[in-house]
Structure formats: C-alpha cells, structure tokens
Amino acid sequence: xxxxxxxxxxxxxxxxxxxxxxxxxxxxxxxxxxxxxxxxxxxxxxxxxxxxxxxxxxxxxxxxxxxxxxxxxxxxxxxxxxxxxxxxxxxxxxxxxxxxxxxxxxxxxxxxxxxxxxxxxxxxxxxxxxxxxxxxxxxxxxxxxxxxxxxxxxxxxxxxxxxxxxxxxxxxxxxxxxxxxxxxxxxxxxxxxxxxxxxxxxxxxxxxxxxxxxxxxxxxxxxxxxxxxxxxxxxxxxxxxxxxxxxxxxxxxxxxxxxxxxxxxxxxxxxxxxxxxxxxxxxxxxxxxxxxxxxxxxxxxxxxxxxxxxxxxxxxxxxxxxxxxxxxxxxxxxxxxxxxxxxxxxxxxxxxxxxxxxxxxxxxxxxxxxxxxxxxxxxxxxxxxxxxxxxxxxxxxxxxxxxxxxxxxxxxxxxxxxxxxxxxxxxxxxxxxxxxxxxxxxxxxxxxxxxxxxxxxxxxxxxxxxxxxxxxxxxxxxxxxxxxxxxxxxxxxxxxxxxxxxxxxxxxxxxxxx
Ligand code: XMP
Numbered sequence: 410x411x412x413x414x415x416x417x418x419x420x421x422x423x424x425x426x427x428x429x430x431x432x433x434x435x436x437x438x439x440x441x442x443x444x445x446x447x448x449x450x451x452x453x454x455x456x457x458x459x460x461x462x463x464x465x466x467x468x469x470x471x472x473x474x475x476x477x478x479x480x481x482x483x484x485x486x487x488x489x490x491x492x493x494x495x496x497x498x499x500x501x502x503x504x505x506x507x508x509x510x511x512x513x514x515x516x517x518x519x520x521x522x523x524x525x526x527x528x529x530x531x532x533x534x535x536x537x538x539x540x541x542x543x544x545x546x547x548x549x550x551x552x553x554x555x556x557x558x559x560x561x562x563x564x565x566x567x568x569x570x571x572x573x574x575x576x577x578x579x580x581x582x583x584x585x586x587x588x589x590x591x592x593x594x595x596x597x598x599x600x601x602x603x604x605x606x607x608x609x610x611x612x613x614x615x616x617x618x619x620x621x622x623x624x625x626x627x628x629x630x631x632x633x634x635x636x637x638x639x640x641x642x643x644x645x646x647x648x649x650x651x652x653x654x655x656x657x658x659x660x661x662x663x664x665x666x667x668x669x670x671x672x673x674x675x676x677x678x679x680x681x682x683x684x685x686x687x688x689x690x691x692x693x694x695x696x697x698x699x700x701x702x703x704x705x706x707x708x709x710x711x712x713x714x715x716x717x718x719x720x721x722x723x724x725x726x727x728x729x730x731x732x733x734x735x736x737x738x739x740x741x742x743x744x745x746x747x748x749x750x751x752x753x754x755x756x757x758x759x760x761x762x763x764x765x766x767x768x769x770x771x772x773x774x775x776x777x778x779x780x781x782x783x784x785x786x787x788x789x790x791x792x793x794x795x796x797x798x799x800x801x802x803x804x805x806x807x808x809x810x811x812x813x814x815x816x817x818x819x820x821x822x823x824x825x826x827x828x829x830x831x832x833x834x835x836x837x838x839x840x841x842x843x844x845x846x847x848x849x850x851x852x853x854x855x856x857x858x859x860x861x862x863x864x865x866x867x868x869x870x871x872x873x874x875x876x877x878x879x880x881x882x883x884x885x886x887x888x889x890x891x892x893x894x895x896x897x898x899x900x901x902x903x904x905x906x907x908x909x910x911x912x913x914x915x916x917x918x919x920x921x922x923x
Contacts, residue, residue: 413601415439416456420464420474428580436603458486458599461493468499486571494574501548512538524554537583607784618647625729631656633670636734639786649681660690661805664823697814703923710804719764731767808923811851822849824902825868845872856906865906881915
C-alpha cells in the first residue's frame, strides 16, 4: 500500500522544518522541497496535500520566489501559509500590497468555524502574525474565513478547488490552536488517515534493512549519542552480528561515559552486535599538545578520529555497508531539501566514508526529525538516559577546555561537569534545560582556602534553553542550586578555586565556549 505523503514547498521561510514536524505530529509523513522543484516531480510523488511555506520576499517583486498556477490545478489540496498565502492569491489573480504597518506578534483573530480549516477552533483565538504585505484583494472564487483588526483576509478558502490560505503561522506554538488547524488540513481536507507511526517505522525498516543487507557485513561508527545509538540498535535488530560497531574513546568524553557506552553496547550489554572499543586517549592528547586555537583543535580531533577509525576498519577488512546516523534536519540544512543555506557543515563528522572500504552507505534515520529518532529509540527499548541525552559536540571536552588540552585539564572539567549534572538532576531540572555543562576557562586567579593563598582555575557553568540551538537563552537556575554546585566543585575538584555562571544568550555568545 502506498504511504501517505504531504509535500511542503519551501519559499525560504524560517519555519519550514517546523511545518513538517507539525504535520508529522498528525501522523502524516511529509517532506520538504524547494519551490524550484519541477512540478512534474512533485506530482509523481502523488502527495495527498501540499503546503506552501512563508518566505522573505514580496511576491509581486521581480525575481521573487514563485510557483506556476498549475500547482493549484492538479486537484491536490493546497494550503498556503504567510508568503505562501499571498503567493496563492497573487498567482490566481488577487492583489497583494504592502500594508501601512507591519503586523507582528500575538494577535487576536476571528475565525469562521464553518470552514473545514477551523472546525473545532475557538471563534476568537490567538495567532502569531509576522508580515508586511497583505492580501488586498482575494483571487476570484475565494472567501475570507478569518480576520484580525489590521488584516481583513487572515485566512481564505476556495472550497470547490480545495485551496486554503492562512496569513498567520499555525506552525508556531504562539498560535494557540495552530496544531488543530494543520490537523484539519491534513486529516480532514486532504483525507489522510495518519499512517506515519514509529512502531511501523521500526517494523518496516528492520524488514527493508534485512532485504538490503542480505548476508553482507556492516560497519558503524558509534559515538554513544542518540542518532548513532538508535541507528546501531535498528541495524542490530535487523542483522545481528553481521554488524560491527566501532566506538572510539578519544579521551574527551564526559566522566565515565566510555564505560557507560560499553556497558550498553559491549559484550555484557543488551544487543546482538560486535562491539570494538578503541582507547585512543593518549593519541589525541599527544596531537593536541600545545594547540590553543579552537578551529585547529576541532580539525585535529576530527582528523585523528578518522585515522583511528581507518586503522580499525583495515583490521576488519572490506565491508558491504557503512552506517551513518544522518537525520532529516542534516539533509535539509546541507541544502539537499528545501531552501536553507548550509548552516552547520562543521558540526558533522566529515570524511569518514573515504577511509573505509565499503560498497554502499546506509542511513536508516535519514527521514526522521530528532523527536522521531527518540521515539524510535524508545520503541527499540534503548535506555531512557541514552534516548534523552542532551547534545554533546563531536570534539567533546576538547572545545570545553579553553586553550591547550591536557589530561589534567580533562580530569578537572570531567569532575566539575559530573557534579553539575548530578545537582541539576537532584534539583529536578534535567528535563527542563536543553543543554548544560561545565567548561574550563583556562583562567587562573588568586583565592584563599584554609588560610592559604591559592592560584587555581575558574570553572564556568553554562545552561541554555533553546528550540533549535541556533539561538538560545541562558537558563535561570535557582541560586541555591548554583551555590550547592559551586561549593561541591570547590571542595571536591582539585585545582579549582572559582566558579562562574555564564548569563550570555546566543547571540551574541555561542552555546559552547569555543
Ligand atoms: P554553538 O556553540 O555553535 O552550538 O552555539 C550549537 C550546538 O552545536 C553543538 N556544537 C557542536 N557539535 N561539533 C559538534 O558535533 C562541533 O564542533 C560543535 N560545536 C558546537 C553544541 O554543543 C550545541 O548543541
């Protein structure tokens, strides 16, 4: 049976991935494509519905991102959002103009609940508006089904042709009943029954991997992070010991992390696979000796990782497949789907495939968002502490020690970080802060302890709340918790005499210190 699909056509809006995630929350599978994608290609995918995103342009300007009127004549339901709403009106013969004032922020909107789009929505509800242009005149055949004080056409429909448009952003949480509106579109108007479920994802993928791999050998670089762990367990479930996982301990992991990964995936653990742990701490510390510049450290760690992995791969010999934990945002952000510019290439471990003798890459999580990867992890029975792990950078503590990395400094930051994480958990805050860690500032200062002068390091504590890690706010940790962490770090970790809390948001700061 063919799977249901909704296509999101991206006009360069900032919320493209969010729209796709919200659709998937309605149990409908959905993919993002650039507005430049050939219409015949989209039609061939046989989507049940199409959503047009917002975008930065004005649709009446020369060279603006646009679409052909054929898009609206394929008999497929279309929902235009923000710029997409204006474009639909413009292309079909309405008028879009610049408004006298920009409408921005939470706004009260009156919706016509007789429209299928607003079924079960409160007649006066709150929406998130962000636009300069507005629909001054609707295209022929459309009627307005929502309005605000400043925007006469906050939503419009042409029911006969299954065309709908919304000027505001139902995908952002500030639009109180936005999820319901998107649900109404994909489930009622497009008629999707909701066949995108993580239990069936596991079942179908295990079957597909079995068929693809046959008797072949598969190699996986396991970091202990969420993505590579879920990919490895999915593979293990499909092909068992035909899978070999190589875990490189580069000596820049958090306290006891190497042993924890080994306990889950190693010989005494829960899964049927071959596990190889490479203890390469010394090699990494040697290479990092005397290196202070952050990008140089990243490069050394990345390159050394490849070298270690390559040596292990040589011992194993030729394999048929190499597993990568690529997820959907990586695909979109590397410019392969949608309209986004390349934002995070430095965050990916580059160059791995080139060092391994293999025939094909398997990316079992390529279509999933992070929250879906976590759901798959739970389906597979992976321990919760691994599934809900906070993000940890590839170069690890190497970029949480400012300046030169030494074994001694690694130990200091590991111990301080372990105390910090323990106390955050004790205070019940671990589920509500998106990322938090200790860093070693490399600054030494004068202190006094037991009547003696000290000259020791300062530890910086960082904790941020963020949705997408592109922007972040410093978390407001209760003073008592910070005091407890501080006193424990000073008492329990040698060579630390000062603890600082970083209140910088991103921007202007970044989340990591380097
Ligand atoms: P920044 O510091 O750029 O961090 O605000 C944003 C997110 O990315 C993580 N990060 C990295 N991850 N390699 C990685 O794999 C890196 O070099 C790297 N630098 C930052 C960071 O932990 C945060 O989640």
